[in-house]
Amino acid sequence: MNSFFEKTKPKETLLRFDKAFSAFLSNFMADNPEMVEVHCPFCEGEAFFEAFILENCRYLRCKTCESLYNSPRLSKKELNNFYSKQPIENFYSESLPSLRERRIQFIMQPRWNILSNKLINNGVTFPVDKVMEVGAGLGYFIEVMQKDNAARRYVAVEPAKASHPYLQCLPNTDIVSTVLEEAPADICCESNLIFLNSVIEHPFSLKSFFDKISHYLKPEGIVAIVDMHSGGFDIEILKGEAQNVNPHLILQIGSIEGLRQLGKLHNLDLIDTFSMGEMDIDILYSYSRNLPLNHPLSGFSRLLEKSALRKDIQAVLKKHLATGYNGYILQKNLK
Numbered sequence: 001m002n003s004f005f006e007k008t009k010p011k012e013t014l015l016r017f018d019k020a021f022s023a024f025l026s027n028f029m030a031d032n033p034e035m036v037e038v039h040c041p042f043c044e045g046e047a048f049f050e051a052f053i054l055e056n057c058r059y060l061r062c063k064t065c066e067s068l069y070n071s072p073r074l075s076k077k078e079l080n081n082f083y084s085k086q087p088i089e090n091f092y093s094e095s096l097p098s099l100r101e102r103r104i105q106f107i108m109q110p111r112w113n114i115l116s117n118k119l120i121n122n123g124v125t126f127p128v129d130k131v132m133e134v135g136a137g138l139g140y141f142i143e144v145m146q147k148d149n150a151a152r153r154y155v156a157v158e159p160a161k162a163s164h165p166y167l168q169c170l171p172n173t174d175i176v177s178t179v180l181e182e183a184p185a186d187i188c189c190e191s192n193l194i195f196l197n198s199v200i201e202h203p204f205s206l207k208s209f210f211d212k213i214s215h216y217l218k219p220e221g222i223v224a225i226v227d228m229h230s231g232g233f234d235i236e237i238l239k240g241e242a243q244n245v246n247p248h249l250i251l252q253i254g255s256i257e258g259l260r261q262l263g264k265l266h267n268l269d270l271i272d273t274f275s276m277g278e279m280d281i282d283i284l285y286s287y288s289r290n291l292p293l294n295h296p297l298s299g300f301s302r303l304l305e306k307s308a309l310r311k312d313i314q315a316v317l318k319k320h321l322a323t324g325y326n327g328y329i330l331q332k333n334l335k
């Protein structure tokens, strides 16, 4: 039986993506692009140990906050170059519309249900004046928010041009077609709420990215983040084999302490943390089914055959904030 993970990310599209990306990656790296060393992007700590290496891309774990990050990484210039040439934008623009219903039903709607409740519990009253989503993709999340009348005005920040025809269909929405760091200030400023769905793993510098986030938020405004979690079960066990860890595209994965420290550096207080992870055990199950029978983790393929068992283990991980995705609410303080 297909797991939840396989329903939302069908195997054949993953394989197609891996093949195209790997071929592109070896060509790109053959030109010896400039690499730079960085400290922990979350807490600025300097002490680390090596966590894993993925296709010659080195990931470190910060000894202070336990976040994961890529260092040395492509320089800012090389990273822009990498993005302008890499094949993923085409892949997503071609493939995601066919997955639209499933993405909305299984991912965006449940995500909004959780986030809107958390926001209400933290004092937000809907509709707010302005909501901004950075990395809006094809606009599915804004579409779901609009059904609930979350805001009077929406801003969709999305540099991928292929997304724009989809975003243009959304009412009351301004589209910003650059990265946040280059966005026009008049459109973004005075936001009451900013959503970052799987975004913070990408910026070359989280410092300049969060300088902007903090700047565009109204005092007491809120940033809601859903992102990969460095203390999550999938990444702790599978490391570089975990899904979604793509070399040079995933530059950093935060821990809870990392998010707290990052917020502190930008006048943002971490006021709520909760698990958003539904797939760790499904991912492990899916991974273990392809292992040789004498591999130490292959037993998981039999142990996790029962979907009820997978569901129960996932619930325990959620309770202990040990899943691969977390949600975070940060509020701009008045300092």
Ligand SMILES: [Zn+2]
Pocket (backbone or CB within 6 Å): 040, 041, 042, 043, 044, 045, 062, 063, 064, 065, 066, 067, 258
């Ligand atoms: Zn750190």
